[in-house]
Amino acid sequence: MKSIRDIYKIGKGPSSSHTIGPERAAKLFKSEHPEADGFRVVLYGSLSKTGRGHGTDRVLQEVLSPLPTEIIFSEEMPHGVHHPNTMDFFALRDGREAATMRVESIGGGDIHIEGRDDLELPEIYPENSFAEVEQFCRFRGLDLAEYVEINEGEDIWEFLDEIWRTMKRSVEEGLMTEGMLPGGLKVERKAKMLFEHPAPNEVPQVRECRIVSAYAFAVSEQNADCGTIVTAPTCGACGVLPASLVYVQQQRHLSDERVLRGLAVAGLIGNLIKRNASISGAECGCQAEIGTACAMAAAALTYLFGLKTDQIQYAAEIALEHHLGLTCDPICGLVQVPCIERNAVAAMRAMNSCNLAYFLSDTQRISFDMVVKTMYETGINLNQRFRETSEGGLAKMFNRRRHEL
Numbered sequence: 001m002k003s004i005r006d007i008y009k010i011g012k013g014p015s016s017s018h019t020i021g022p023e024r025a026a027k028l029f030k031s032e033h034p035e036a037d038g039f040r041v042v043l044y045g046s047l048s049k050t051g052r053g054h055g056t057d058r059v060l061q062e063v064l065s066p067l068p069t070e071i072i073f074s075e076e077m078p079h080g081v082h083h084p085n086t087m088d089f090f091a092l093r094d095g096r097e098a099a100t101m102r103v104e105s106i107g108g109g110d111i112h113i114e115g116r117d118d119l120e121l122p123e124i125y126p127e128n129s130f131a132e133v134e135q136f137c138r139f140r141g142l143d144l145a146e147y148v149e150i151n152e153g154e155d156i157w158e159f160l161d162e163i164w165r166t167m168k169r170s171v172e173e174g175l176m177t178e179g180m181l182p183g184g185l186k187v188e189r190k191a192k193m194l195f196e197h198p199a200p201n202e203v204p205q206v207r208e209c210r211i212v213s214a215y216a217f218a219v220s221e222q223n224a225d226c227g228t229i230v231t232a233p234t235c236g237a238c239g240v241l242p243a244s245l246v247y248v249q250q251q252r253h254l255s256d257e258r259v260l261r262g263l264a265v266a267g268l269i270g271n272l273i274k275r276n277a278s279i280s281g282a283e284c285g286c287q288a289e290i291g292t293a294c295a296m297a298a299a300a301l302t303y304l305f306g307l308k309t310d311q312i313q314y315a316a317e318i319a320l321e322h323h324l325g326l327t328c329d330p331i332c333g334l335v336q337v338p339c340i341e342r343n344a345v346a347a348m349r350a351m352n353s354c355n356l357a358y359f360l361s362d363t364q365r366i367s368f369d370m371v372v373k374t375m376y377e378t379g380i381n382l383n384q385r386f387r388e389t390s391e392g393g394l395a396k397m398f399n400r401r402r403h404e405l
Contacts, residue, residue: 008231021109048073050330053335085283156264298315315353
């Protein structure tokens with residue numbers, strides 16, 4: 001299993017697979033072909049169907065400028081294309097194709113280049129399932145954060161400190177910003193309003209929901225507005241973990257150092273899902289993005305509350321299990337509706353999963369590893385319309401209603 005650095009990436013929204021991944025690929029291709037006098041990029045699958053709303057063409061043009069660049073949104077999947085987020089890069093010289101590169105944007109800002117293994121991060125974790133991790137920790141007398149440090153090295157805390165500072169900053173900036181999000185849906189930012197306007201005679205339970213939701217909206221709205229966020233594990237699900245951790249840190253007066261250990265545990269959970277299933281909405285639907293984010297947050301919270309490793313595992317299992325089958329159906333291809341609200345709902349669900357794990361861990365019947373495999377099997381069997389194409393679900397219904405009006 002690879003480093004948790006592969007899960008957490010600092011970048012600009014709105015989509016890790018549709019903006020961060022293509023941006024990385026374009027920068028690499030441009031640097032390797034300084035002789036080019038122009039470029040052509042062909043987008044397939046989900047990149048083609050939702051790339052305009054996600055800003056794929058915009059980020060490619062920005063990176064490849066000032067050279068002329070043609071972006072083609074292909075409606076066909078050519079033979080040999082296996083991943084729904086695939087793109088072909090062509091370097092042009094005197095009007096002819098001088099070089100080509102096929103890239104898969106596999107989720108979370110990661111890319112795989114056909115025929116190239118030199119960009120792959122090394123495997124640093126010998127264990128590849130939670131059962132294996134738990135067995136090793138029990139044998140060595142380690143908790144999960146200590147397990148991460150053993151495999152990553154002490155410098156992982158410096159990395160996670162930068163991740164945590166960026167997460168907190170995205171919450172703060174989102175709470176201060178008002179106005180309309182870009183893209184034509186006329187979606188108003190709501191984080192500031194949620195944070196500043198309590199309900200009359202507000203009880204603690206309602207306040208908790210309002211504040212956690214405000215934090216999740218803040219980060220998700222920053223993402224939708226192309227602001228700087230942390231993939232956790234993706235841009236589309238970037239609000240869940242920061243919202244949960246910022247709120248709990250404030251309520252329990254936790255030090256930043258303590259929260260970093262929760263981030264390590266969350267990264268481990270995200271890594272296990274990425275290794276054994278997927279974190280890509282185009283591959284497995286929103287269950288792979290929001291479901292993974294919720295499992296990461298639930299595990300981090302359970303660790304920070306001082307619960308045992310088996311309870312951490314159970315909390316993550318509950319969180320992921322109850323997102324099984326969730327479709328990825330962004331209206332107009334934008335990471336706004338229903339994406340932003342889903343971050344808030346998942347943040348609250350993470351807290352509920354933690355509570356259930358505390359009370360019910362002795363009754364668990366389904367393991368985390370089992371639900372990860374189930375999520376992947378469910379995802380690859382979802383109809384393609386429900387995997388980040390904007391051709392099914394809410395996106396289809398909204399578009400139909402708009403045409404009727």
